Amino acid sequence: MKTSIFDIKTENDFQEACLETFNYQYSHIDIYRQFVDYLHIRPDDVRRSTDIPFLPIEMFKNHLVLDNKHTAGSYFQSSGTTQMTRSKHYIADFDLYEASIYASFSQFIGKPEDYIFLGLLPNYSENPHSSLIYMVDYLMTKSGKAENGYFLYNHQELSELLNKLSNKKVILFGVSFALLDFLDYCDKHSQAIAPSDQLIVIETGGMKGRKAEMTKDELLTILQKGFSTDKIYSEYSMTELLSQAYSLGQNIYNPPNWMQVLIRNTEDPFSYMDAGKTGAINIIDLANLHSCAFIATQDLGRCYPATNGALHQCFQVLGRIDHSDIRGCSLLVS
Numbered sequence: 001m002k003t004s005i006f007d008i009k010t011e012n013d014f015q016e017a018c019l020e021t022f023n024y025q026y027s028h029i030d031i032y033r034q035f036v037d038y039l040h041i042r043p044d045d046v047r048r049s050t051d052i053p054f055l056p057i058e059m060f061k062n063h064l065v066l067d068n069k070h071t072a073g074s075y076f077q078s079s080g081t082t083q084m085t086r087s088k089h090y091i092a093d094f095d096l097y098e099a100s101i102y103a104s105f106s107q108f109i110g111k112p113e114d115y116i117f118l119g120l121l122p123n124y125s126e127n128p129h130s131s132l133i134y135m136v137d138y139l140m141t142k143s144g145k146a147e148n149g150y151f152l153y154n155h156q157e158l159s160e161l162l163n164k165l166s167n168k169k170v171i172l173f174g175v176s177f178a179l180l181d182f183l184d185y186c187d188k189h190s191q192a193i194a195p196s197d198q199l200i201v202i203e204t205g206g207m208k209g210r211k212a213e214m215t216k217d218e219l220l221t222i223l224q225k226g227f228s229t230d231k232i233y234s235e236y237s238m239t240e241l242l243s244q245a246y247s248l249g250q251n252i253y254n255p256p257n258w259m260q261v262l263i264r265n266t267e268d269p270f271s272y273m274d275a276g277k278t279g280a281i282n283i284i285d286l287a288n289l290h291s292c293a294f295i296a297t298q299d300l301g302r303c304y305p306a307t308n309g310a311l312h313q314c315f316q317v318l319g320r321i322d323h324s325d326i327r328g329c330s331l332l333v334s
Contacts, residue, residue, distance in 0.1 A: 005258035005286040006103050014257065014311065017286055018049040021293045031055075031063045032292050049260065050272065054282045054296035060087035060240050067092055067290035077129035078239040079206070087239050089131070092290035097242045100287040101135050102142065104256040108246040108308065109171075109200070109233070112142040116165060119150040120158065120174035120182060123206070131239055132204060136173050155185040159193060166196040173235070175206040176219055183226035195228035202233040202246075216251055216317075236317060240295055242287035245315070253317065254310040258286040261315040263303050264296065275303050275313065280321060 008014050026033050026043050036043070036053050046052055059065055062085065066072060070092040078087040091097060105112055117140045124130040140148040147165060151158040159182075162170070174182070179201070186193060201223060207214070223232045231249030245253040245261075255261060263279040265271045273279040281299040288295075300318040307314050 006099060008257040008286075008311070011311065014260065015049060017258070018052065018284060018293075019046065021286055021289060022046055022052050024289070025067075025292060025294075028067045028069060029065065029292060030068055031059060031065055035059070049284060050262065052284075052294050054264070054269075054294045055292045056296050057087070057238075057240055057298060059292075060089055061085045064090070065291045066090045070290060075129060076131035076134070076239045077127065079123060079127055079130070088129075089239050089291060091242075096287055096289065097131075097134070098138050100243045100256075100258075101138050104244050104246070104259075105139065107256055108248065108254055112139045113144070114169055115139075115143055115200075116145045116147045116168055116170045117143050118148070118158070118161070118170060118172045120172060120178045121150065121204070122152045122178050123175060125150055125152060131237070131242075132173075135237075135244070139171075153181075155182050156189070156191070158182065159186050159191045162196075162199065163194045165198075166194045167198060169198045170196075170200070172199065172201045174201065174203055176203050177207050179203055179223055179226075180219075183222070186226070193227050197229075199227065199229065200231075200233055201227050201229065202235050204235050220251060238297070240288075240291075241283065241285045242291075243285045248308060251316065252304060252307065252314045254306075254308045254314050255312055257311040260284040260312040261301070261303060263301060263315075266300075266321070269296065273303075275305065278302050278318060281315070281317070 005017055008017060023043060026036055032055055035055055039053055041053055064072060072090050075088045075090045080086045117136060119136045121132060124132045203223065220232045224230060233249055234247035235244050236253045237244040243256055243259045245255040245259065247253045262282040263273040263277065264282050265273055266280050278300060281297045281301045283295050283297060284293055286293050298321045300321055301315050303313040303315045305313055
């Protein structure tokens with residue numbers, strides 16, 4: 001790359017990086033080149049990010065999506081049952097993933113070194129190839145705090161620790177169903193969480209097939225009440241991405257400068273919807289240099305004008321396209 005993706009400041013910077021990444025991946029990622037050729041799109045005709053073909057996310061389930069200068073080794077794998085075909089994202093450069101984690105977290109939340117990190121991520125903790133666990137592990141390492149740690153189903157220990165740390169800056173990462181189970185436990189055992197303006201709860205999606213009728217806003221309302229806070233943050237990413245977008249309490253996600261969301265028309269996948277209109281989410285993630293930076297997801301969403309200092313428009317996740325495989329990532333509707 002001529003310029004580090006983490007130095008992108010303007011739309012022109014982003015467009016140049018997109019075209020450079022597209023041409024590199026067309027040359028070096030075999031399955032992506034086959035896909036582009038199948039669409040009869042010539043690289044010379046791609047002049048802006050909206051001209052770039054987006055690889056269907058399902059390709060990560062049955063194909064090797066990897067720079068041909070690297071061999072398949074370490075990988076992240078999506079959550080799901082053993083009967084499901086799960087996505088594999090092979091990682092050629094963990095340093096790039098860690099730099100993306102650090103830069104996006106710092107951009108929207110703060111320096112990891114300033115926080116204690118607690119994880120309530122039981123189903124992810126049981127997946128040895130979870131990108132979410134890798135991310136939280138990395139943040140804990142950068143934090144270096146003695147209190148950092150994971151909690152599976154030991155709810156009493158977690159509630160006691162949260163109350164003990166009420167005067168310290170704490171981040172609690174939690175999968176949605178586990179946060180609800182934790183609050184149910186606290187309610188049944190009369191163990192209220194002491195109000196603290198130092199605690200940030202970041203829910204990561206995932207209801208594990210439970211309480212599917214609950215909307216995202218309903219979830220956030222329950223969590224706000226249970227944790228005595230007026231803001232519940234959210235994180236949006238997935239196995240196939242190496243970057244994260246964050247919602248700072250408004251159920252609207254802000255992408256870092258090297259990431260962009262476009263809303264494609266579900267009836268015409270080569271056209272895009274205007275701001276505020278519902279469609280399927282396409283994601284540009286330039287941290288995916290050695291896999292594919294241009295992914296057509298099976299999530300539904302809307303885009304809105306940029307907020308919180310983000311370069312690109314923010315977005316809302318509304319659920320999954322019908323008949324998509326259900327996974328533990330942003331399953332809730334809004």
